[in-house]
Amino acid sequence: MSNAPATPSMKDKVCLVTGATAGIGLVTALELARAGADVLLVGRTPQSAGEAARKIREAVADPDVEPLAADLSSQTAIRRLAADVRRRTGRLDVLVNNAGGIFLDRSETVDGVETTFAVNHLAPFLLTNLLLPLLRAAPSARIVNVASGAHRGVSMPFDDLEGRNHYSGWRAYQRSKLANILFTRELARRLTGEPITVNALHPGYVNTQIFRDATWKGSVMRVFANLFALTPEQGAATTIYLATSPEIAGVTGEYFARCKPARSSRASQDDEAARRLWEMSATMTRPGDADS
Template structure:
């Protein structure tokens, strides 16, 4: 296994879309993929910051969208499809820990909307350009905290007894379940899908919450990985020829790892897909496989 992520992997002629790319491991991944020759498109929420980062890292272009809002996910995907006929790599990286329960303008709990429904819907909306690119890859950033997650089928949005860590670990479990079901549904299409744990990374992640959570994360950051170290597995799955055609797997430190037992539950993966369809189909224009 490569020990240096995307280093040495030729990405010339490939188009890559990276979400959550204005800071942290997403920014490092986008910058590195651009340096490897890829045409990189980044997605960010703040127009000025996203434009600045796109220039800084040498991205080909950028999209502005709040990916916690399903209508904006659809709009961003439509803009991408209008510009690009194919997509070689979709790196779903955007995510957050939300200290106090919040809802999006569409009335969905923020963690569930941003960390899971965003991945699900954006991938669905970008299937046409993905399927137009031979050997396309979907790379979903999950976390090892999925091992403590459980699907609260009767209360996925934590309307009762909100827990920031509970909501986050559930969303990261959902990332692995979604990846496995996506891989199953895309079998034979040439599009692969894999999930990963980036490691505990020393970024601004979680600091937006303030208070005790921000202080705890700050203390833990002493022992954390740098952004560059944390981006390596994302880069490996996005660019390495070693994993071409590998699909439905979970990776840690650029190696395949065994996810938690609850992440290997095929019935739960199928149920999650159905539930996610119900969420995204509430608005017109969605497409699911």
């Protein structure tokens, strides 16, 4: 990894990476496998997940990698994914919530939730809560939430979280990344005293498939990314650092950039907003309900 700390051994560690079929997620899964971890990689389809696993097997000698498929815009699919993970392993040492996207035109998921908020925030919120028993079963576990410096300059619009009254694709993305950090802070608070850490990060402006939007606006953003963005290898460095480094054992509820602690926006440090977002997210996803 260019300009990144060497990855420590992850032998006998079980790791799950969402959005692991391309970009930062694929690089993260690859490097965890290279370090000896058992890697569960999640893609949107069996085909994309299988292809990512194939690439890792070509690059790493005898890796332990299993492809899993789930459309993270669907809460039913997330519950099925969590149940599948529980069938495959009795513990989880690292959970990397990496999957996300930018959707420039407003749309809704099968659950009737605005897509950006559903995929970028509610999906990791629900999946993490469903996998907490496996994380608690590990001697010490880590949750890594891939946020973004794009969270700056916005606050949470609690009266219109889904942009029903006014929608801007870029603003929706910014707020979803703010939600990632608020979720990180509140989860860290709720896990106080437990051997589980949770941290968020800014990967840098990375050239990945996050620009899924097929409209002309999405095309413009992809061209800009191609010109100025970091490579996925550079962008994955902080994710891998948070997932593996012994230097940050016990560090929790923090925000990192370039493998170092960084200061996030004032809005992201609002503990009351973090609690309120948690309560609203729990109402929208009902993580305590029996799996469907």
